Amino acid sequence: MIISTLSTVILDSNLGWTGLVQSSLSCLTIVTGLFFVFAGTIGVLRFPDFYTRLHAAGMTDTLGAELILVGLILQSGFTQTSLKLMMIGFFLLLTSPTATHAIAHSAYTANLKPKLGKHNFSKIRGGRS
Amino acid sequence: MHDPHVILKVISKFLVPFIALFAFYVQFHGDFGPGGGFQAGVILASAVILYALIFGLEAAKKAFPPSWVRIGMSSGVLLYGGTGVLTWILGGDFLSYGVLAHDPAHGQHYGIIAVELGVLCSVTTVMIAIFYAFGSRQPEVDEDNW
Numbered sequence: 001m002i003i004s005t006l007s008t009v010i011l012d013s014n015l016g017w018t019g020l021v022q023s024s025l026s027c028l029t030i031v032t033g034l035f036f037v038f039a040g041t042i043g044v045l046r047f048p049d050f051y052t053r054l055h056a057a058g059m060t061d062t063l064g065a066e067l068i069l070v071g072l073i074l075q076s077g078f079t080q081t082s083l084k085l086m087m088i089g090f091f092l093l094l095t096s097p098t099a100t101h102a103i104a105h106s107a108y109t110a111n112l113k114p115k116l117g118k119h120n121f122s123k124i125r126g127g128r129s
Numbered sequence: 130m131h132d133p134h135v136i137l138k139v140i141s142k143f144l145v146p147f148i149a150l151f152a153f154y155v156q157f158h159g160d161f162g163p164g165g166g167f168q169a170g171v172i173l174a175s176a177v178i179l180y181a182l183i184f185g186l187e188a189a190k191k192a193f194p195p196s197w198v199r200i201g202m203s204s205g206v207l208l209y210g211g212t213g214v215l216t217w218i219l220g221g222d223f224l225s226y227g228v229l230a231h232d233p234a235h236g237q238h239y240g241i242i243a244v245e246l247g248v249l250c251s252v253t254t255v256m257i258a259i260f261y262a263f264g265s266r267q268p269e270v271d272e273d274n275w
Binding site for chain 1 (some may be wrong): 133137140143144147178
């Protein structure tokens with residue numbers, strides 16, 4: 001059923017093979033990027049302390065946004081728009097991990113201890129604190 | 130020898146020229162698309178402010194001296210107002226750019242470019258002036274006492 005409707009849609013539209021590959025690849029990358037953004041959002045809401053939340057947020061900013069941008073580049077084809085999107089992706093790839101590093105480094109310098117849970121250092125060393 | 134901010138320094142040294150270039154892109158995009166002097170001025174000032182945040186206020190003052198700030202603030206306003214006065218002298222209303230060239234459409238083009246340059250000049254330098262004024266305050270409380 002689904003396959004027959006899909007095939008009629010593909011045959012009716014004048015995409016051609018390259019257009020079909022282009023749009024399905026862009027759909028795939030955008031959906032993967034949305035998955036990473038979604039996972040990052042859940043991580044920011046659910047993780048217990050600062051460093052783990054920062055890890056989730058940094059993942060959203062780099063991998064999720066980059067994959068969505070790659071999908072948009074594939075959508076727009078070989079145009080000026082895709083060149084601008086490539087530049088946005090390049091600068092995002094540079095700045096977003098740097099910002100995450102700066103935040104994590106300043107928290108570490110300000111003596112914010114990571115939450116270690118029940119397997120903390122003293123338990124592992126035999127209960128002596 | 131160990132510098133904890135080496136990543137920030139390398140990345141921001143790489144990015145500062147691109148931020149300035151993007152400011153001029155926004156500036157010259159302003160007469161036929163989204164953009165203009167205000168946004169471009171803030172972006173150009175943010176390049177200098179990023180440099181000051183990473184490399185220190187003294188290095189930024191060496192790169193963009195406070196005397197340039199004073200000159201830029203006044204000359205931006207002068208360029209804006211002077212365009213209006215020039216249209217007065219040429220026989221039009223204040224800031225009616227049509228009289229600046231033979232073809233009124235060209236005149237409006239030149240006028241908006243001149244006015245946007247004035248806005249860029251003063252917005253950039255006012256932003257940098259505010260940052261320098263806040264950044265070079267003497268702390269009222271000693272570092273150890275709070």
